[in-house]
Amino acid sequence: MSTTNKRQDPGDEPAATPPQPSRRRFLQSAAAAATVGVAPHLRAQTQTPAAAPPAEVHAPVPGRPVTLTVNGRAYTLQLEPRVTLLDALREYAGLMGTKKGCDRGQCGACTVIAEGRRINSCLTLAVMHEGENITTVEGLASNGVLSPMQRAFIEHDAFQCGYCTPGQLCSATALLNEFRNGTASTVTADVRSRPPQLSDDEIRERMSGNICRCGAYVNIVAAVRAVHEGGAQNSASASSNGRHNNGNA
Ligand code: FES
Ligand code: FES
Numbered sequence: 001m002s003t004t005n006k007r008q009d010p011g012d013e014p015a016a017t018p019p020q021p022s023r024r025r026f027l028q029s030a031a032a033a034a035t036v037g038v039a040p041h042l043r044a045q046t047q048t049p050a051a052a053p054p055a056e057v058h059a060p061v062p063g064r065p066v067t068l069t070v071n072g073r074a075y076t077l078q079l080e081p082r083v084t085l086l087d088a089l090r091e092y093a094g095l096m097g098t099k100k101g102c103d104r105g106q107c108g109a110c111t112v113i114a115e116g117r118r119i120n121s122c123l124t125l126a127v128m129h130e131g132e133n134i135t136t137v138e139g140l141a142s143n144g145v146l147s148p149m150q151r152a153f154i155e156h157d158a159f160q161c162g163y164c165t166p167g168q169l170c171s172a173t174a175l176l177n178e179f180r181n182g183t184a185s186t187v188t189a190d191v192r193s194r195p196p197q198l199s200d201d202e203i204r205e206r207m208s209g210n211i212c213r214c215g216a217y218v219n220i221v222a223a224v225r226a227v228h229e230g231g232a233q234n235s236a237s238a239s240s241n242g243r244h245n246n247g248n249a
Helices: 023-038 040-046 085-092 148-155 165-180 200-206 217-228 231-240
Strands: 064-070 073-079 111-114 117-120 133-135
Touching: 064 085, 073 085, 085 111, 111 165, 117 165, 148 165, 148 217, 165 200, 165 217, 200 217
Parallel strands: 064 133
Antiparallel strands: 064 073, 111 117, 111 133
């Protein structure tokens, strides 16, 4: 089949050919049009954000001197009102024996004794204890002699990693005083009369605020029971043999 080509005379002007948009340019144009027409909010996102307002500046709360008597020694610390007793002991007084576990009252690692009562030092502010007598794990021993509870913990292997141990020791020490003073617990059968014996159930309930992730609970109960029954006195010689040198974790 022959094709007929129209001849072009040399004098003729070349026929004007309309520009053909490429496929890529066409797709780019269509996409841009869709963006502008359908999602005008996207355009706003591409604009330069307005300068952020200057951050609000709070003036620091000035500290004030707070005097605590810790383990028989007076400490006057310059503290902001928001400083917890736990942080005051560790960060300001340098008594690192008291441990910070959860910092929210759930583990008991921070237990200290304030005016004879065991408390979670992470849940209370230092300024609330101005002038009070605080006992930490560093204050349980006396003149280098471990307390009966410390000796019993060693004798009964009542710890593994030892992180919870300062809180366990303070809690157990105060527990015995509470029991001697007739304070009932939720497992005390008759709250009108003091239980004749500190049963293992009583010990477990009264120590339930102190968590031990190593699971040394059986031995902790045995240690507390031993001190209650006076058995720790017999373990004094064992501890002095140097299996462990102290109860501070
Ligand atoms: S650190 Fe205070 S209860 Fe856990
Ligand atoms: S001894 Fe490790 S958490 Fe209690």
